[in-house]
Amino acid sequence: MTPANPAVDTVDIAALLERGRAMSAPVLRAAVDRLAPPMDSVAAYHFGWIDAQGRPADGDGGKAVRPALALLSAEAAGATPEVGVPGAVAVELVHNFSLLHDDLMDGDEQRRHRDTVWKVHGPAQAILVGDALFALANELLLEIGTVEAGRATRRLTTATRKLIDGQAQDISFEHRERVTVEECLEMEGNKTGALLACAVSIGAVLGGADDKTADTLEAYGYHLGLAFQAVDDLLGIWGDPDSTGKQTWSDLRQRKKSLPVVAALAAGGPASEKLGELLKADAESHDFDTFSEEEFAMRAALIEEAGGREWTTQEARRQHAVAIEALHGVDMPEQVRAQLTALADFVVVRKR
Amino acid sequence: MTPANPAVDTVDIAALLERGRAMSAPVLRAAVDRLAPPMDSVAAYHFGWIDAQGRPADGDGGKAVRPALALLSAEAAGATPEVGVPGAVAVELVHNFSLLHDDLMDGDEQRRHRDTVWKVHGPAQAILVGDALFALANELLLEIGTVEAGRATRRLTTATRKLIDGQAQDISFEHRERVTVEECLEMEGNKTGALLACAVSIGAVLGGADDKTADTLEAYGYHLGLAFQAVDDLLGIWGDPDSTGKQTWSDLRQRKKSLPVVAALAAGGPASEKLGELLKADAESHDFDTFSEEEFAMRAALIEEAGGREWTTQEARRQHAVAIEALHGVDMPEQVRAQLTALADFVVVRKR
Numbered sequence: 001m002t003p004a005n006p007a008v009d010t011v012d013i014a015a016l017l018e019r020g021r022a023m024s025a026p027v028l029r030a031a032v033d034r035l036a037p038p039m040d041s042v043a044a045y046h047f048g049w050i051d052a053q054g055r056p057a058d059g060d061g062g063k064a065v066r067p068a069l070a071l072l073s074a075e076a077a078g079a080t081p082e083v084g085v086p087g088a089v090a091v092e093l094v095h096n097f098s099l100l101h102d103d104l105m106d107g108d109e110q111r112r113h114r115d116t117v118w119k120v121h122g123p124a125q126a127i128l129v130g131d132a133l134f135a136l137a138n139e140l141l142l143e144i145g146t147v148e149a150g151r152a153t154r155r156l157t158t159a160t161r162k163l164i165d166g167q168a169q170d171i172s173f174e175h176r177e178r179v180t181v182e183e184c185l186e187m188e189g190n191k192t193g194a195l196l197a198c199a200v201s202i203g204a205v206l207g208g209a210d211d212k213t214a215d216t217l218e219a220y221g222y223h224l225g226l227a228f229q230a231v232d233d234l235l236g237i238w239g240d241p242d243s244t245g246k247q248t249w250s251d252l253r254q255r256k257k258s259l260p261v262v263a264a265l266a267a268g269g270p271a272s273e274k275l276g277e278l279l280k281a282d283a284e285s286h287d288f289d290t291f292s293e294e295e296f297a298m299r300a301a302l303i304e305e306a307g308g309r310e311w312t313t314q315e316a317r318r319q320h321a322v323a324i325e326a327l328h329g330v331d332m333p334e335q336v337r338a339q340l341t342a343l344a345d346f347v348v349v350r351k352r
Numbered sequence: 353m354t355p356a357n358p359a360v361d362t363v364d365i366a367a368l369l370e371r372g373r374a375m376s377a378p379v380l381r382a383a384v385d386r387l388a389p390p391m392d393s394v395a396a397y398h399f400g401w402i403d404a405q406g407r408p409a410d411g412d413g414g415k416a417v418r419p420a421l422a423l424l425s426a427e428a429a430g431a432t433p434e435v436g437v438p439g440a441v442a443v444e445l446v447h448n449f450s451l452l453h454d455d456l457m458d459g460d461e462q463r464r465h466r467d468t469v470w471k472v473h474g475p476a477q478a479i480l481v482g483d484a485l486f487a488l489a490n491e492l493l494l495e496i497g498t499v500e501a502g503r504a505t506r507r508l509t510t511a512t513r514k515l516i517d518g519q520a521q522d523i524s525f526e527h528r529e530r531v532t533v534e535e536c537l538e539m540e541g542n543k544t545g546a547l548l549a550c551a552v553s554i555g556a557v558l559g560g561a562d563d564k565t566a567d568t569l570e571a572y573g574y575h576l577g578l579a580f581q582a583v584d585d586l587l588g589i590w591g592d593p594d595s596t597g598k599q600t601w602s603d604l605r606q607r608k609k610s611l612p613v614v615a616a617l618a619a620g621g622p623a624s625e626k627l628g629e630l631l632k633a634d635a636e637s638h639d640f641d642t643f644s645e646e647e648f649a650m651r652a653a654l655i656e657e658a659g660g661r662e663w664t665t666q667e668a669r670r671q672h673a674v675a676i677e678a679l680h681g682v683d684m685p686e687q688v689r690a691q692l693t694a695l696a697d698f699v700v701v702r703k704r
């Protein structure tokens with residue numbers, strides 16, 4: 001058991017997230033401005049800077065957990081937060097590249113309370129702008145021109161490959177009758193853990209940290225990512241649409257084999273078996289797209305009865321604990337450690 | 353006028369292309385093997401290594417001009433061709449990433465005489481595998497870990513950004529009534545010139561060439577790319593489907609504002625005006641998808657009558673000449689110069 005750190009309670013999470021957002025925003029905007037029209041406008045729409053008609057907007061650009069982590073990452077290596085900014089922006093670009101492509105592949109029509117890019121600007125723009133953001137991420141890092149920047153780009157590229165592997169696994173799971181809890185965790189580690197891990201190492205690498213330090217920071221980020229995703233999976237079924245910006249029962253509508261579903265199916269017992277039969281019938285049903293709220297609510301209740309909700313809640317706590325433990329493997333300023341700890345706490349209790 | 357180089361006539365183009373293919377193939381295959389299933393199989397299908405049922409195939413993997421250029425690029429800097437191999441593979445991965453995404457965006461159903469990936473494996477796999485090949489390209493270069501590899505990756509990233517810009521321009525042109533010849537050339541420079549330019553510099557950069565040498569090699573590659581694209585535009589209208597593997601009048605069916613079309617529209621005169629009226633009506637026509645062969649043949653005849661075919665043929669020759677001229681700005685072994693010259697000659701006379 002790690003002794004409690006009283007400094008954690010004094011961390012202002014909102015201010016920490018806002019610092020990440022504020023310091024990375026101008027660099028992110030300048031990067032997006034490099035894109036040829038109409039990709040610059042499509043990207044600006046995606047980030048919430050303009051609306052579908054091209055008018056300035058002050059949209060929800062996401063929680064901005066990754067930029068906050070990238071700046072703390074630089075500070076963990078004893079550098080100024082400014083050193084982490086290109087890393088923060090590069091990770092944010094890769095994250096948004098994946099959102100643009102995943103929303104199209106998954107047929108998601110809403111994100112951050114707004115129509116998704118493919119819905120407003122068509123599939124071709126979603127593909128193109130996603131590609132462009134991925135390329136921009138590498139460009140931004142590589143034009144720094146240092147050995148550290150090369151190492152940072154390599155880590156980002158590895159994380160991006162895992163992220164793509166994870167999306168491939170996620171898609172393949174939707175067509176499979178059974179997925180084990182282990183397979184689901186591997187998928188989520190690729191899809192969410194790898195890029196969060198990179199966010200936590202990239203600032204340190206840009207600040208000159210060695211590979212061992214970067215790897216240990218990545219261990220914290222990876223397990224933080226798994227905790228983050230477990231919470232996301234809970235919100236994907238039981239989240240409040242007003243908070244999440246997604247439809248009710250969002251993940252069930254998409255037949256996602258997320259952690260609560262997979263854990264419920266693995267649990268055994270009457271609710272688990274009934275759920276298994278229902279989901280099997282759903283996979284072959286032609287009426288699935290016209291299912292009522294009640295039909296999804298019934299499936300959610302079975303998942304809960306079979307223990308999938310409780311297991312996933314506990315899993316988030318387990319991954320949170322492993323993440324915090326990893327933090328102790330790196331020598332860093334105590335204030336930075338307190339802030340990273342507080343961010344991990346925030347990720348587990350968030351409602352959106 | 354550059355004096356003729358008698359060594360050019362003795363270059364065996366088929367052997368040069370085969371060398372590029374043979375030396376890069378094992379590295380390309382090993383890279384693709386890193387992908388998580390089913391992306392590895394989807395990529396293998398795209399490259400023609402297996403058929404749609406997963407059986408081994410010996411498909412047409414393309415002309416392989418880029419790998420041949422990347423190996424010569426290393427030799428131009430005095431290095432062995434082996435030094436250029438990771439560059440050859442990285443460029444080939446980026447090229448194929450763009451083919452996978454472009455075929456989907458453009459709705460192209462055939463490539464290299466076979467159904468395209470999105471047609472066989474669905475749009476999601478085309479997006480995912482494209483993304484994965486792009487990431488692999490960077491991974492392959494960056495894991496070399498040298499300063500030169502970082503510089504090579506930066507050049508490849510810049511080229512990829514231009515390639516994406518070019519595809520964005522190409523798509524936007526399809527919805528516009530008029531496109532100038534200059535706009536078309538800019539688009540083609542981005543879409544084709546930039547990556548060919550990178551193929552010609554990447555081996556040299558990996559071999560330790562300075563930026564000035566790399567830039568001059570890129571000038572050759574860029575104009576070679578424009579010559580290549582001019583020929584592609586001619587083949588896209590008048591090419592033999594048995595050779596190109598595409599439909600008859602392929603670019604006309606897609607309403608592509610390619611060079612012959614744009615030049616014909618800019619030429620003025622009766623044929624040019626009639627063509628303009630027809631294409632304007634086509635853009636609003638609901639029957640376009642059911643047009644007969646004769647209707648496309650008539651449009652092709654008007655393009656030719658207005659001078660678009662002849663202008664594009666001459667443009668290929670002009671760009672070829674500029675490319676050859678640029679070659680003389682780099683000090684390199686005469687045999688390599690002869691091979692690069694012969695490759696430029698080949699690009700202009702090819703039938704596929």
